[in-house]
Each structure stands twice: as C-alpha cells, then as structure tokens.
Amino acid sequence: MARGAFQQKVVVITGGCAGIGRALALRFAHSGARIAILDVQDEPLLAFQQQLMDKLNAEVLAIRCDVADPQACEQAICQVLEHFGGIDLLINNAGITHRSTFAETDLAVFQRIMAVNYFGALHCTQQALPSIVQRQGQIIVLSSLSGFAPLLYRSAYNASKHALHGLFETLRMEVRPQGVNVMLVTPGFTATDIRKNALVGDGSISQQMINTPFKVSSPSDVADDIYRGAVKRKRLMVLSNVDWRARLLARWFPGLFERWMLPRLSGVKPQR
Known part of the structure; x- marks a missing residue:
C-alpha cells in the first residue's frame, strides 16, 4: 500500500488489539504512520506490537490501558506524548x-457500557486534545448504526452511541x-469479537450467537474506508451494510422501521 498522508504521523488507537482497531493499526502502519496501541489485553498487545515491528518495520508503542479509568488514560496519553512528541490522530x-x-x-x-464506550472516548480525547490542536490533527470516533437506528435489547449500547454523537458533534464545531x-464513523455489521463478548443483564458474558441477516463486512475493509475518510478529513462516514434503509426508515417512517427492520437488525432474543 502506498505511503502518503500519514507518513510519520502519530496515530493513537484505543482497543487496538482486535477487530476494527487491529485492522486500523495495520492500515495506518502500512501508510508509514507511527502507531500507539491502547488495549486491556497484555499478551495479545505485546504480540501485535512485535508483529507490526517485524513485518512492517513500524514504530509502535503498546500501552495497557482500560479506557474506563481516567487516570489510566491520562498516563497512557502522557506516555505517547513523551515517546512520540505529539499526536496527529486519535481513534x-x-x-x-x-x-x-x-x-x-x-x-x-x-455503567460499564457507558464507562468504556462514552467516557473512554471522552477521557482519551481530553488528554490528547491540546496536542491535536497544536498539530491541527484529527479525532475519529467509532460509533454504530445504532447511533441513528436503535437496536432491540441494546439500550445501554444505543445510549452510549447517541451520547458519543452529542459530544463529538459539539466538539467538532468548537x-x-x-x-x-472530528469524524464520526458508523460501521454496520462487522466480523469482530464484540458480539461474541457481549454482556447480558447480570454482567456475565453471553454465550448466545447472533444471527446477522445482512452481509458482514471484514475489519480490513472497514479500516480501508476509515483510512480514506481520514485522508479526506470527512466529518461523517456511514459504512453500514443497511445504511440508507435504516436511516431513512428510522427517521421518516419509524412505525415501518420498528415493525419490519428493527427485529431483523437486532437478530436475537435477549437472555439474562
């Protein structure tokens, strides 16, 4: 892949060990960026760092960080700034x-869903923002189609994504x-572990598989789209496999959306 807009730029990716985050780290490393990966996984984090260094000759900083912990985020971003000298892009x-x-x-x-999905993004952004402003960089936020078309049995998840839109659309203007x-990205169904590791009502991990009625995107395809959006400095990218139908029906025909599309999007009945 050709190097270009992000050659030697510093890119920080939270949740960077798996799924879309991992694919983003690979994509931006291919482009010549210097990568900082934040994740809660220890061994996979170090193994992925080594892979990027060995196979792509990338400059990579791997930091264990639970984004739900504001002090951990502060310490992680400080490590990035000390190591690289600044931040051009926070994902x-x-x-x-x-x-x-x-x-x-x-x-x-x-509380856990909001702590990770909403406050995690808030914590990292607060710490990284001064450097991003200094470098006239970018902030990218991974939202979801549920940010505009809510899914059944995901009330906490839906709320966290709506909160992200409220926060970052305001920040964009400021x-x-x-x-x-500031670019908000709303992927659709993607082949990641987030669905496999879903919580249920009591906080345990769900063992129930979800049936996806739509085409599932690969993380690498999503990462390619996000990279192109970052190069163009877009404000919103809707990558959903059901994008225009869900958005149109949810906004203008809510009754039809709830009867026809919502059950198909939600996929499974809940379990406690």
Whole structure:
C-alpha cells in the first residue's frame, strides 16, 4: 500500500488489539504512520506490537490501558506524548456491547457500557486534545448504526452511541476554527469479537450467537474506508451494510422501521 498522508504521523488507537482497531493499526502502519496501541489485553498487545515491528518495520508503542479509568488514560496519553512528541490522530475505537432487555439489565451493566464506550472516548480525547490542536490533527470516533437506528435489547449500547454523537458533534464545531477535524464513523455489521463478548443483564458474558441477516463486512475493509475518510478529513462516514434503509426508515417512517427492520437488525432474543 502506498505511503502518503500519514507518513510519520502519530496515530493513537484505543482497543487496538482486535477487530476494527487491529485492522486500523495495520492500515495506518502500512501508510508509514507511527502507531500507539491502547488495549486491556497484555499478551495479545505485546504480540501485535512485535508483529507490526517485524513485518512492517513500524514504530509502535503498546500501552495497557482500560479506557474506563481516567487516570489510566491520562498516563497512557502522557506516555505517547513523551515517546512520540505529539499526536496527529486519535481513534476512539474501544467499545463493548450487551444483549438484554432494559428491565433485566443491572445498573452495573449500564455503567460499564457507558464507562468504556462514552467516557473512554471522552477521557482519551481530553488528554490528547491540546496536542491535536497544536498539530491541527484529527479525532475519529467509532460509533454504530445504532447511533441513528436503535437496536432491540441494546439500550445501554444505543445510549452510549447517541451520547458519543452529542459530544463529538459539539466538539467538532468548537475545534473546527482551530484546524482540527472530528469524524464520526458508523460501521454496520462487522466480523469482530464484540458480539461474541457481549454482556447480558447480570454482567456475565453471553454465550448466545447472533444471527446477522445482512452481509458482514471484514475489519480490513472497514479500516480501508476509515483510512480514506481520514485522508479526506470527512466529518461523517456511514459504512453500514443497511445504511440508507435504516436511516431513512428510522427517521421518516419509524412505525415501518420498528415493525419490519428493527427485529431483523437486532437478530436475537435477549437472555439474562
């Protein structure tokens, strides 16, 4: 892959060991970027760092970080700044989900989903923003089609994605005059482990498989699209496999959306 816009740029990716985050690290490393990977996994984190260094000759910093912990985020971003001298692009990718009805979902599950999906992005962005402003860089946030078309049995997840849109659409307007771009990305069904590791109402890991009625995208294809969007400094990328139908029906024909598309999108019945 040709090197270009991100040659020697510093790219920070949360949740960078698996799924879309891993594919993004590979894609930006191919482009010549210097990569910082934040993840909660220890051994996979170090193994992936070594892979990027050995196979792509990439400059990579691997940091164990639970983005739900504000102090851990502060320390991680400080390490990045000390090592690389600045940050050009922050990709808030870390996220978790659940499958359970609102009535059967413990408060702790709501708190955990918001802590990772929403506050994790907030913590990292607060710490990285001064350097990104100085370099007139970018912030990318991985949202979901549920940011505009809610899914059944995902009330906490849906809420976290709506919160991301509220936060980062406001931030975009505030930092645009300073030369900073904020891009929200809404992938559709993608072949990652997030569905396999979904929480249920009591906070345990679901063992129930989800049936996906739509074509599933590969993480590498999603990463390629995000890379192209970053090069063009787009403000929104809707990559959903059901993008225009879900958006159109949810906004203009909510009754039809709830009867026809919502059950198909949601895929499974909940379990506690």
